[in-house]
Each structure stands twice: as C-alpha cells, then as structure tokens.
Amino acid sequence: MAGGSAIRGSRVGAGPMGESERGESAPRHRIGFWCANHHETRIAFAADIDVPVEWDCPRCGLPAGQDEQNPPPAPRTEPYKTHLAYVRERRSDADGDALLEEALTRLKARRGA
Structure with missing residues (x-):
C-alpha cells in the first residue's frame, strides 16, 4: 500500500481550469x-x-x-381525432350511405348473388 497524503484520482498539476488556461470568455x-x-x-x-x-x-x-406582465398564451391543444372523425369531416351521412351501397353492390356481384 502506498503511503502519503496524495488524493486518489488526482495527478500533479491537476486542478480547476481557470480563465488563464481557457482564455477569455x-x-x-x-x-x-x-x-x-x-x-x-x-x-x-x-x-x-x-x-x-x-x-x-x-x-x-x-x-x-420577455414581457413579465404579458407572457405568451399557452398553445391550444387539439384533442385526438380518430380516423372516423376525419372521414366524417370530409363526408356527409348521405355520401357515406351512397359509398356503402356501392361497395355492397360490388361485393354481391362478386359473390354471384
């Protein structure tokens, strides 16, 4: 075991770097x-x-x-929308019924009914 009063993990000349070593900030x-x-x-x-x-x-x-008396407002958060909610924004119920009827007609024709 080594004797002495050396601090473990340090070496000669080690110390906090000051501005003299780093240069001007x-x-x-x-x-x-x-x-x-x-x-x-x-x-x-x-x-x-x-x-x-x-x-x-x-x-x-x-x-x-930067204005303490008038900080910017919190951003408005949009609620999560499902795919169906986006579809309903684009199409009316009548459009949806027409598309469903068209798809069912094609399915029945394919099955031979």
Missing part, C-alpha cells in the same frame, strides 16, 4: 423570460446574437416571453 448578457405560469427563466446569450422572442420554459414547457 465571450461577453454575455442574461435575459429573463416569463411563462403564463409566472416561472422566470434567465438565459445567458452571447452579446452579439439576436435574442429569440420566445423561449420554452424548462419547468412547465409553456412558451415564455
């Missing part, structure tokens, strides 16, 4: 975004980019805007 500014649930999210952006108008709230997923 890019200039940044923090922008606040608020969602409809009044969650505040502060995001750091580079100083030379265009800041987006909306940002997704990391807490609830709603869109967040």
Whole structure:
C-alpha cells in the first residue's frame, strides 16, 4: 500500500481550469423570460446574437416571453381525432350511405348473388 497524503484520482498539476488556461470568455448578457405560469427563466446569450422572442420554459414547457406582465398564451391543444372523425369531416351521412351501397353492390356481384 502506498503511503502519503496524495488524493486518489488526482495527478500533479491537476486542478480547476481557470480563465488563464481557457482564455477569455465571450461577453454575455442574461435575459429573463416569463411563462403564463409566472416561472422566470434567465438565459445567458452571447452579446452579439439576436435574442429569440420566445423561449420554452424548462419547468412547465409553456412558451415564455420577455414581457413579465404579458407572457405568451399557452398553445391550444387539439384533442385526438380518430380516423372516423376525419372521414366524417370530409363526408356527409348521405355520401357515406351512397359509398356503402356501392361497395355492397360490388361485393354481391362478386359473390354471384
């Protein structure tokens, strides 16, 4: 067993990297975004980019805007529609009855009835 007061998993010269080793960090500014649930999210952006108008709230997923008093509204969620619901939007009951009658006539002709 090796003796000494060395910390396991470290090596000579290991330590936290500072700005002297990484270089200067890019200039940044923090922008606040608020969602409809009044969650505040502060995001750091580079100083030379265009800041987006909306940002997704990391807490609830709603869109967040920069105006705390007037956050963007929650998106309207459409309920799940079945295939039959989409068909009924396109066709009336009379159209459906006509198609059914046509299909039954073809089926009876194929069977020889």
